[in-house]
Amino acid sequence: MFFTLFLKECKELLRSITYYMFIICTVLFYMTQLGSFDPISRPVKEEIKEEPVSKEEQAMKAAISRLMTEFSANNYSTYPFGFIKEVRLSGEEQEQAGQIIEKLTGLSPEEFIRIATDGKTSSDAVQVLRNISYEEFMGEMEKLDSLLGSGSYYEPDSLLGNTDIPDTYEEAEAEYERVLEKDRVTGAYGRIFCDYMGIIMGILPVFLAVTRSVRDKRAKASQVIFAKKASSFTIQASRYAANLAMIFLPLFILSTMLNSQAMYLAGVLSVKGNPFYMYEYLFGWLMPTVMVVLSIGFFVTELTEGPLAILLQGGFWFYTILAAKKLTGYVGTSLVPRFNSVGYYSIYEKMKPALVANRLSYLLISILLFALTVFVYEKKRRGGLFHDRALLSNTKSKHKA
Amino acid sequence: MNTEIQLKHVSKSYGKKQALKDVNLTIPRGMFGLLGRNGAGKTTLMKVLATLLKANEGEITICGVPVSQRKKIREMTGYLPQDFSMYGNMSAYEAMDYLGVLSGLGRAERKERIPRLLEQVNLQNNQFTKVKAMSGGMLRRLGIAQAILHEPKVLIVDEPTAGLDPEERVRFRNLLCEIARDRIVILSTHIVGDIEATCEKIAVLDEGSLIYQGTVSELLKKAEGKIYTAEISRVELEELKKNYVVTGMLTSGTKAIVRFIADSKEASLIAGAVLSEPNMEDAYLYLMKQQGGDK
Ligand SMILES: Nc1ncnc2c1ncn2[C@@H]1O[C@H](COP(=O)(O)OP(=O)(O)O)[C@@H](O)[C@H]1O
Ligand SMILES: [Mg+2]
Numbered sequence: 001m002f003f004t005l006f007l008k009e010c011k012e013l014l015r016s017i018t019y020y021m022f023i024i025c026t027v028l029f030y031m032t033q034l035g036s037f038d039p040i041s042r043p044v045k046e047e048i049k050e051e052p053v054s055k056e057e058q059a060m061k062a063a064i065s066r067l068m069t070e071f072s073a074n075n076y077s078t079y080p081f082g083f084i085k086e087v088r089l090s091g092e093e094q095e096q097a098g099q100i101i102e103k104l105t106g107l108s109p110e111e112f113i114r115i116a117t118d119g120k121t122s123s124d125a126v127q128v129l130r131n132i133s134y135e136e137f138m139g140e141m142e143k144l145d146s147l148l149g150s151g152s153y154y155e156p157d158s159l160l161g162n163t164d165i166p167d168t169y170e171e172a173e174a175e176y177e178r179v180l181e182k183d184r185v186t187g188a189y190g191r192i193f194c195d196y197m198g199i200i201m202g203i204l205p206v207f208l209a210v211t212r213s214v215r216d217k218r219a220k221a222s223q224v225i226f227a228k229k230a231s232s233f234t235i236q237a238s239r240y241a242a243n244l245a246m247i248f249l250p251l252f253i254l255s256t257m258l259n260s261q262a263m264y265l266a267g268v269l270s271v272k273g274n275p276f277y278m279y280e281y282l283f284g285w286l287m288p289t290v291m292v293v294l295s296i297g298f299f300v301t302e303l304t305e306g307p308l309a310i311l312l313q314g315g316f317w318f319y320t321i322l323a324a325k326k327l328t329g330y331v332g333t334s335l336v337p338r339f340n341s342v343g344y345y346s347i348y349e350k351m352k353p354a355l356v357a358n359r360l361s362y363l364l365i366s367i368l369l370f371a372l373t374v375f376v377y378e379k380k381r382r383g384g385l386f387h388d389r390a391l392l393s394n395t396k397s398k399h400k401a
Numbered sequence: 402m403n404t405e406i407q408l409k410h411v412s413k414s415y416g417k418k419q420a421l422k423d424v425n426l427t428i429p430r431g432m433f434g435l436l437g438r439n440g441a442g443k444t445t446l447m448k449v450l451a452t453l454l455k456a457n458e459g460e461i462t463i464c465g466v467p468v469s470q471r472k473k474i475r476e477m478t479g480y481l482p483q484d485f486s487m488y489g490n491m492s493a494y495e496a497m498d499y500l501g502v503l504s505g506l507g508r509a510e511r512k513e514r515i516p517r518l519l520e521q522v523n524l525q526n527n528q529f530t531k532v533k534a535m536s537g538g539m540l541r542r543l544g545i546a547q548a549i550l551h552e553p554k555v556l557i558v559d560e561p562t563a564g565l566d567p568e569e570r571v572r573f574r575n576l577l578c579e580i581a582r583d584r585i586v587i588l589s590t591h592i593v594g595d596i597e598a599t600c601e602k603i604a605v606l607d608e609g610s611l612i613y614q615g616t617v618s619e620l621l622k623k624a625e626g627k628i629y630t631a632e633i634s635r636v637e638l639e640e641l642k643k644n645y646v647v648t649g650m651l652t653s654g655t656k657a658i659v660r661f662i663a664d665s666k667e668a669s670l671i672a673g674a675v676l677s678e679p680n681m682e683d684a685y686l687y688l689m690k691q692q693g694g695d696k
Contacts, residue, residue, distance in 0.1 A: 004502045015490055219532075220486035224547065227451045227480040228503035229472060235503070382471070383454035 002234050009212075009242030018211040022204050023250050026197075030254045033196040037261045038342055040179055040188060040269070043172035056134045059159045063141060064105065064126055066153050068116035071097060071109075078152040079325060087148050096147060100140045104128055158325055178345040185266035186259060186273040190281030191339045191348060193255050198336040201247075201289050202320055206313040208243050209297025217305060232378040240298060240370060247290055248282075255282050285355070288362040289335060295369035302376045331355050335362065403465035404430050406450065406555065406585060411459030413445055420445040421456070422609040432581040434600035435589040436685065441606040443589040444483055447559050450587070451480040464554055476505075479548030483559040486540060489533030493524055493543055496532055497550060504551035511550075518546040522576060538569040542576070549580060556586045562595050574599045597681035605688060612692050617681060624679035624687040630660050631674040641671070646690050648683045662687050 013019045070076045074094055076087040089097060098109030105112065106129050115125050128137065141154040153159070179188050216222040225235070259278040266273030293313060300309035320335045327340035329347040331354040339348065406428040413421040420442045437443050448454040449461065452471045461468045468474050487496040494515060501511040519525050522542035527535070535543065541561050548556055558577065562570045577586055578599050590596060596603055597617065605613040613620060628648065633641065638657050641647065645667070649660040660683065668674040679687070 001502060001505055004508070008499055008502065012488070215488065219488045220484055221488060223453065223482035224480065224485055224487070224500065224544075225503060226453050227475060227478070227482075228500065229475045229505050229551070230503040231472075381453065383448065
């Protein structure tokens with residue numbers, strides 16, 4: 001029964017306007033974002049700054065330079081949950097921040113501000129004291145960050161994260177080799193595909209889910225379907241699975257297009273591309289996103305019988321996109337992990353455990369929400385939910401005998 | 402083998418509103434009519450039988466199976482809701498096929514039964530007509546076809562004739578009678594004519610209580626000796642209407658022939674009142690009047 005229903009649901013999707021809108025949006029997004037293939041190539045020596053500066057040094061420099069503006073103005077930008085928030089420290093806290101500066105640079109706060117605000121000096125004017133180690137520096141940054149209520153620019157992880165992109169020729173060369181060896185070129189395109197398509201898959205499936213969920217009621221078909229033998233699980237699961245499959249249909253085609261380009265490029269770069277990496281990313285990375293959005297759509301709509309899910313998911317999605325602190329290698333608790341670069345296997349390698357945990361969590365959440373959907377549906381089928389709702393409004397006018 | 406539906410002390414309320422009050426009812430095989438005005442609780446009772454609502458109190462068995470065994474009950478009952486419809490973009494055949502799958506029918510069964518049933522409800526030329534393009538009557542017939550697709554022992558039909566034109570109504574009643582030959586068909590209506598023509602056994606619901614249960618002829622017998630006709634003037638008519646329940650009238654010029662409910666003493670006060678045979682409508686109104694008087 002399940003499979004027949006599943007096929008029927010797929011067929012229904014093929015006749016639904018919402019589905020074609022979905023396809024158009026998806027394809028347009030792909031064309032604009034990934035339409036022109038961005039080939040990986042061996043880094044060119046001249047294009048990269050020669051002066052080898054370590055990441056640690058860069059991070060410290062960046063922190064000091066940012067402090068010069070923010071401390072002098074006592075106006076710090078922090079990003080708790082990805083939303084910008086201006087922080088002003090109290091007199092005492094600002095004093096503590098001053099102490100941190102003094103410890104790291106040897107300059108009194110007054111002097112520090114004077115140098116920062118005289119307009120002539122470059123950002124190199126203030127140096128970190130020689131006897132301050134990187135670890136000590138980061139320890140102070142951590143204190144500063146907690147003074148600011150966390151989520152600030154000085155948070156050690158993001159300080160270092162911001163300088164993740166290699167700057168020296170040697171590093172770039174090593175990255176390139178890793179992409180050839182570990183990604184076999186093809187994997188790098190799997191990540192960029194998931195990055196871009198994840199953005200719209202964080203929202204589009206909710207429209208399909210809501211459309212399907214309200215359809216029974218709109219068509220006045222819910223009562224007659226309720227009374228049939230099929231279990232609530234079979235009914236809901238066939239709908240859910242059909243939507244999932246039909247969402248993956250265009251994704252599969254588009255990713256295959258990109259994959260064949262990547263395979264070709266691999267050949268050009270004399271590497272044997274792996275044709276499966278793309279699909280591993282597709283299902284491991286992108287599918288949990290689609291599933292959660294579908295589940296939220298199905299669950300909220302079954303519960304509220306209205307389009308509220310679109311609003312909720314819209315908000316969640318907006319927040320998710322804004323919350324990404326960096327575009328390449330961001331995971332956290334985000335619904336849409338970001339990796340907006342082709343290559344950089346080393347960054348991927350670092351984020352992988354977090355990514356796996358993140359994806360598994362969302363997978364679990366989506367299954368849970370789906371189970372709740374079935375529960376709510378079954379409840380309604382027994383008349384246990386919403387049946388007294390007419391009481392809240394005008395029973396007489398609402399209820400036609 | 403038990404082929405009855407039994408309700409014992411069934412009550413159902415929506416919050417404070419009691420829609421069914423201690424209903425005791427036995428429904429045998431054949432056509433069974435459930436009569437009652439709007440809001441009497443007919444839909445509620447039918448939903449309880451179709452397992453879409455749970456009674457607060459009481460025991461219900463359908464052919465020996467308690468309604469708490471939903472899956473089993475759903476297998477043996479077909480339900481046509483009061484305002485049945487299906488997805489508008491589906492054709493009659495597709496709608497049947499979809500609902501047939503939900504009833505657990507295999508491909509071969511569906512292929513064999515759907516054309517046959519569409520023919521039975523006279524939709525054989527509308528296999529490809531989209532649901533959204535169907536008239537009320539066609540939709541109702543499609544509703545019947547889907548309800549008996551899985552060959553249920555019990556068919557529950559909620560106000561199927563509402564909104565149909567007289568010709569369609571007659572055809573629809575005949576269709577139900579045909580179906581009722583080998584199963585229980587429960588038909589609810591607030592139109593007396595529907596029941597008079599088709600059902601032998603009936604029950605009357607009023608404000609959630611069962612006020613009559615039995616055969617049509619027994620109900621008619623109750624009203625015997627209470628229905629009078631008289632030829633009166635129009636002026637007298639207004640006066641009569643104030644004091645008696647008028648069940649029918651025919652006016653011509655300044656005269657009117659009226660049917661009304663009265664006992665023999667009352668009737669003797671009206672010049673020219675003649676006792677007449679009650680019809681179903683008279684009997685129903687007599688019942689409702691008595692019910693009102695009791696309160
Ligand atoms: N979902 C509901 N919530 C509250 N009251 C309801 C609900 N459904 C029906 N009722 C009330 O219960 C009574 C019986 O309704 P119903 O069974 O639909 O009557 P019928 O079908 O005989 O017209 C009516 O007074 C109606 O207003
Ligand atoms: Mg009703």
